[in-house]
Amino acid sequence: MASENLTASSYIQHHLQNLTFGQHPDGSWGIAxxxxxxxxxxxxxIHLDTMLFSIGLGILFLWLFRKAALKxxxxxxxxxxNFVEMMVEFVDTSVKETFHGKNKVIAPLALTIFVWVFLMNLMDLVPVDFLPHIASMLGVPYFRVVPTTDLNATLGMxxxxxxxxxxxxxxxxxxxxxxGELTLQPFGKWMIPFNFLLEGVGLIAKPVSLALRLFGNLYxxxxxxxxxxxxxxxxxxxLSVPWAIFHILVIVLQAFIFMMLTIVYLSMAHEDH
Amino acid sequence: MNINLTLIGQAISFAVFVWFCMKYVWPPVIAALDERSKKIADGLEAANRASRDLELAQEKATQTLRESKEQAAEIIEQANKRANQIVDEAKEQAIAEGQRLRDAAQAEIEQDVMRAKEALRAQVSALALTGAEKILGASVDEKAHSEIVEQLAKEL
Known part of the structure; x- marks a missing residue:
């Protein structure tokens, strides 16, 4: 709450504003x-708040899991x-059920996605004014604590x-x-431009839908x-208690969907038609 | 809602996190999980094997017991047979020995009788001679009459 006389729309706009650092049109550098x-x-x-929380949560995840992995x-x-093993086993089963090839990247990738996205989503359950208020007392004007409500974060992944x-x-x-996969199907070689259009849209739709689904839900x-x-x-x-309880389901589900779709897309990439 | 450099920053941090997870988190945990599941499988198999071994051992034990019982019965039977045999042999031997002893005694007795007869005969012949000498009053020429005396003695 940066200013005293707050209207509802400015309050909302303020809350949806990232802490953006960059070059102003007049050439000076600073916060927007x-x-x-x-x-x-x-x-x-660059959105400093998004970067701070996503990297912070990523490091938290890796630190916790690394500590458990060492012991x-x-x-x-x-x-x-116990918890780490449960997570690893859960992800491992999910990967093995969907992906049948040999790939050392997919399982750790899926684990990272699941836990990281879950932690970023979890920030949504922190009361909306809590961290921004602390930040504004420290002189930071804008502070969005949920990285997954920033399209940059989801699209980056x-x-x-x-x-x-x-x-x-x-x-x-x-x-x-x-x-060949992009151009020769579904209609054979006489329809190459049309095929390419169809398959290209299908291909591009994968990352876009992945990013927008997570972003949209959390936003x-x-x-x-x-x-x-x-x-x-x-x-x-x-209202906030029922919504928060319902939201617990949403944040886990969205993290799981992001992970599952990643596995599915990558296993499709491994399949020969 | 601007798309800006954050996108690339996110992609880079994502890549680094995935790399770290792949390198330092996933392998030890999954190795431990695999090892534990192997341990459990081994344990179960060992338990199975042990129970199978136990079953076999029990079977073997009962078989051995049965065999030894049979053997024992056989041995007892043989021993009984042998004992009977020994008793029979002993009886036969005793009978034979008795017979032998009796025969020997008989022979000795006969010999003694013969010897006594012989002695008696000699004494009788001497007695007869003396008697005859006394009756005739003259000495009988032993040489001349020995034939007669001998004949006499034989007749006795």
């Missing part, structure tokens, strides 16, 4: 104040090792997955196989939390 300034910075600007033993597991899809398609089928969830936060404080709990 407001959506117009952030938009004016163009591509060469891992074949005796009766306990505590953290889904584009990485897209690169992997293309990489493995070419690695497994060869360039000619991959190009909507966040927005509803913000809307609830506008209500008089006495009745907020009556």
């Amino acid at each position: 104040h407001g959506a117009e300034e952030a938009a004016a910075m163009g591509f060469w600007a 891992v033993s074949t005796d009766t597991p306990s505590g953290m090792q 889904s584009l990485s997955v897209f690169i992997l899809i293309v990489y493995y398609s070419i690695k497994v089928k060869g360039i000619s196989g991959f190009v 909507a969830g966040e927005l509803i939390f913000i809307l609830i936060a506008i209500l008089p404080w006495g009745i907020q709990w009556a």
Whole structure:
């Protein structure tokens, strides 16, 4: 809550504004104040809050899991090792059920996606004003704590997955196989432009849908939390508690869907038609 | 909602996280899981084997017991047979020995009788001679009459 006289729409807009660092049109570097300034910075600007939380949560995930992995033993597991083993086993089963080839990347990739996305989504359950308020007291004007409500974050991941899809398609089928897959079906070689249009759209739709699904769900969830936060404080709990409980399901489900679809897309990339 | 450099930053951090996970998190955990499942499988197999071994051992034990019982019965039977045989042999031997002893005693008795007869005969002949000397009053020429005396003695 940066200013004293707050209207509902400015409150919402403020909450949906990332802490953007970049070059102002006049040439000076700094934090963007407001959506117009952030938009004016163009591509060469960075969301510091998104980066901070996503990298922080990623490091938290790896630190926890690495700590458990170092102490891992074949005796009766306990505590953290139990949890880590459960996660690893769950991801491993999911991968093995869907993907039948040999690939050392997919399972750790799926684990990273699942846990990382889950942790980023989990930030949604922190009360919407809590961290931004602390940040504003420290002099930071904008602070969005849920990285997955930033399209950059979800698109960054889904584009990485897209690169992997293309990489493995070419690695497994060869360039000619991959190009053939894009152009020679479903209608044979006399319809190459049409085939390419269809298959190209299908290919591009994978990362885009992956990113937008996660982004859309979390953005909507966040927005509803913000809307609830506008209500008089006495009745907020009556709406925010059920929504938060429902949201627990959503955040796990979205993390799982992102992971599962990544596995499915990559296993499709490994299959020869 | 701007697409900007954050996108690339996210992609890079994602790649680094995946790399780290692949290198330092996944392998030890999955290795431990595999090893544990192998351990469990081994344990189950060992238990199976042990129970099978136990079953075999029990079977073998009962078989051995049965065999030894049979053997024992056989041995007892043989021993009984042998004992009977020994008793029979002993009886026969005793009978034969008795017979032999009786025969020997008989022979000795006969010999004694002969010897006594012989002695008696000699004494009778001497007595007869003395008697005859006394009756005739003259000495009988032993040489001349020895033939007669001998004949006499034989007749006795």
